[in-house]
Amino acid sequence: MARLTPLHEAVSDIIQNGDTVALEGFTHLIPHAAGHEIIRQGKTDLTLVRMTPDLIYDQIIGSGCASKLIFSWGGNPGVGSLHRFRDAIEQGWPRPLAYEEHSHAALANAYVAGASNLPFAVLRGYTGSDLPKVNPNIRFIECPFTGEKLAAIPSIRPDVTVIHAQKADRRGNVLLWGIVGVQKEAVLAAKRAIVTVEEVVDELDAPPNACVLPRWAVAAVCHVPGGAYPSYAQDYYERDNRFYQAWDAISRSREAFTAWIDRHVRNTADFEEFKRVFAETTKSKEAV
């Protein structure tokens, strides 16, 4: 049953070292504030799952919180590489990162299978690709009815899924809209779920087919306005494409990255203070 709680409490109580954690979001509604709190609390040995690891995963990996990544596309969308992710897998800095690589179709199916309480996902996929040669978790099975060869991969069943949404009501029911990606499936596949929201309202006023996560399917709801920044929240704020571009330079060297993370995340108390410090550093940079 969802409780409305401060983000630091939710992350502290619900995410344990060594957990498998999925912070999902497909460009939209990426839970950056929750990711920062994971770094701030120095969580370690996490297995991270995400279809599209981008900046927040680069930050968590570069901060040494993760020992493994399960993913299907890792990059800075429209900009280029994730330098911290590459440094971790190519040079083992700040610690080696094991990785398990899939296609989007497979991971999307694996979340559906997890949410459906099935041990594996089945799809028409991977035929002719070299991915099954390097990932032993991609196997092929025979359809028991037709004999057709189909791809199978294990379900994704995170210990914790973290997402960001537009609204929750005071009882903890959650509403999200726009590009909803795989978030509903990721929440229902997980043992526990944390949802950060832009707004807490008296009534959701959700139309009948809206994407609503009932409060009894979520462990904690945290009111974190702006918590998806620099990604976006449809009808609240736009994606800050400039920060995605700026991240390329910040993340290129270990030193610049560490200085940024220390200043903006490790040495701030919470997301509110992050926003103040970030506004100051961005302003002073623009003034130069």
Place this chain on the structure above:
Amino acid sequence: MDALKTNTGVLEFTATEIMTVAASRLLKDGTVCFVGIGLPSTAANLARLTHAPDVVLIYESGPIGAKPTVLPLSIGDGELALTADTVVSTPEIFRYWLQGGRIDVGFLGAAQVDRFANINTTVIGDYANPKVRLPGAGGAPEIASQAKEVFIVLKQSTKAFVNKLPFITSAGYLDGGDAREKAGIPGKGPAAVITDLGILTPDPVTRELTLTSVHPGVTVEQVKAATGWDLKVSPDLTTTAVPQSHELEALRDLLAHTAKAHGQSAGGEG
């Protein structure tokens, strides 16, 4: 970027512009197209804004029938959701719409292709000890296998057009001939690879990519020199039709709107 002067002496266009225009022309009106980000998205939207107003653009993040006025920087930009006929979940996109067999054309980019139009977006060098780690598969393996046909758009160089890929992320014609059909892949496979130098299409029997069109001002020798295998040239080689002024205007308007919207005109990093 070199601007090429055409015979008319009026129109000038860059190699990237003719690549985008040539790619857009392949998309027929009314086609249902699963669009990759970057060059494919530019070409598909140019088609929509010119000769193919009823093309249906589907992005893997969930928008179906997206009609963006500025190009998305990422695959899940809000503009795609706001202009779409509907937005569905990512599992639904891959399960019902792609695997369900409803996609006519998969429009993909690539880091590398080989002579049988297989695609690499995973790694250069050894998988375990990569020389260059690329972003990975994304939606491409299943788009490449399940769309009824596939167009690939990328710039041509010996680094990008290699005889043998270090890693096949997404299947083209595998080892050529009927290898793709034998592997049980449902879609027909890559129908064309559109580059900044010309258009390559698979030989009907061997499935080897063959140069069938060169862009105006480009020589066959130039295309061969930018290819990492001994590129075969079609006996029916044609020259790509020069971009029309309305195509160039639409493309430039779209890119100008996009740069303005994404803050790139101010220099990018801030």
